[in-house]
Amino acid sequence: MPSPSPSPTRRTFVSSLAGIGAASLVSDWALVRSALAHASSAVSQQPPPPFTNLTADEASVISAAAERIIPSDGTPGAREAGVIYFIDRAFGTFMKDQLADARKDIKDLNRRATKRNRAVQSFAQLSEADQDAVLREIQQTPLFNGLRYLTIVGTFANASWGGNRDNTGWKLIGFEPHGIHKPPFGYYDAQVAKGGR
């Protein structure tokens, strides 16, 4: 299996700890510039307010993107984890200085949405299939990396950061957040404990 993989090694682990790898994804917001300035639409269905740092319209765009990255398809996803609340809070705290750039990026997403469907003014109004198409369009960009990063963190970080509500993300993947565990931990060591191989 020869091809490159983004799996964490000590190198990427170190980078993320040093604030280089992961943090640079976040700062990628700053690298994205929309050539067109577009008035954003006034449409907002969900998620509901209140938001502290994003407007309801902005939140609806980011939330729609997050819900395509980790969808709620039979099991809870980014929506149920409350990812948008994590992101809203992030733009008031550790990503405060990037809110202005994020606003430009949201406009860019809306512009792309209108290009795909003249009837809409917001990415949030597109059909899911069209939303996926727009995200595929930007998949190699820092903007998409930033959206994906925030969606993942909002789904899987401790709930104290504002997302992962009711440990939705952890339950989804089978992570038990207890401070204390006892062996056997998994299937294979349990087999040995039972006297099998």
Added chain:
Amino acid sequence: MSQQPSASFSLSSPVDFVIVGSGAAGGVLAKELSTRGLSVVVLEQGPRLAPQEFEHDEFKYFFQNGISSTAPVTWRRSAKQVARQGAGGVLYAKIVGGSSVHFTANFWRFRPIDFIEASKVGTIEGTGLADWPITYEELEPYYTKVDWEIGVSGTPGPGDPPRSRPYPMPPLPNKSAGVIFERTAQKLGWHPTPAPMAITSQPYNGRPPCQQCGYCMGFGCEYGAKGSSLATVIPIAERTGRCEIRPNSYVRKIETDARGRVTGVIYFDSEKREQRQLARAVVLSANGAETPRLLLNSKSNRFPQGLANSSGLVGKYLMFNGAATAQGIYEHPLNEYKGAQVTRLALDWYDSDPKRGFYGGGGIDARFHVGYPIIFALGGTPPHHPTWGPMFKRYLQYAFTRQMTLYGHSTSLPVESNNITIDPKLKDEFGVPAIRVTYEDHPDDLKMMQFLLDRCKELHEAADAQMYWGNPVAVQNGTAHLLGTCRMGNDPKASVVDKFHRAHDVPNLFICDGSSLVTSGRGQPTMTIMALAFRAGEHIAEFAKRGEI
């Protein structure tokens, strides 16, 4: 652990020793010197956290620099390039206890060959491969001290070096990855063995046994089960009443007098005010990156190349250890996020083998490798797998509990052009010139990583992993292993410190940490750093008592 009232020394009357750094080496030295009747001030740039302040918070610790240094560093591969920020990272914990607080606690001893490899395999052109000024036999009693004073769990394995006492504790309970590794390695004719870990497997010296919470690598242990200097030797040092641990104290310069002797250090206190602590002698244990930086930043008319640098070797011969990883997904849940990171390893490739066609040695362990939920979701998908959308989500649901990493650890050759220097422009928040790293793995080191990566894949294949993939071997641009930058040796022209860690150029300056290592070993340096510190402490205390500092 109750907080003991510790000593408090005045700045102006000299203490016997100032130790810069409270990590693996500094903590041990503080205990060894203070318990021998000497007064010690330990200056630690980071804060002091109580055990209950350590958190299980992946985002904070891995993405918001929870306890790790945020000091700016520039990086380049060769002296021809201009180093820039963001091109690489130097990882260490900025906290009382240093990186021994957040390490993984793999505690292999080095083997006799590590100390005499230049004689055995011969020197290698373009490298500074050299014998150590001490042998394994000379260090063995101090490895044993580490076993018993820090607390190591394990059992002797094939090829282990001679030991004068057994391990104080049995190995930690095996995990699913260890079970798969052990049975498959045996099938392949390898010799798997329980991993020696500086984690308690039973109650030990008033510390509880490991609670299997799984937050070792990158985190502090709130139970005190992991053998950090903070959980082990520092409390003993403080109980002597002769050791003051002074946190939030960032040393910027070592001062010398007209005779070329060290008189003390200048540091910034928690209010960023400059202070001067006088001392009869200084011990530098700031780690393999910060130690050379401090020496190079302590230039004076008498020491124009930086302190203790007449050899020109301060900062040179930086070594990291090679790293190669392959991830596998298995049929049943392993739940590797529970329990210590590593329980089984194989060191079948420890010795360099001319048949392989290049220099190098190493070993492989099975581990939970930064597979916590966020990092797994960000980077745990196989090549070509969707990284968002329904298929991505389904993968996370299936694979998170089924992941297992095989990790190859190996030698780094000492190469003079791999080094720590001072960046000509960049300064940190205190205005102190920043670290510049120049590093490119030697071709033989990369070949050894590839060799181990192939073995990792071989094991996943033989173990019937449902899928597995290797992370391509590449030149490293970050590390937590900071080694070799003030090497020990008998020749003042070819080394920075002598076999007792005394700087060749400055009689009352001692340097002991990862920078002292002459060779890199095969992967896990902390145990050797601690053993060196126990040995150094004994000798330095003797010198002090004989008036030889």
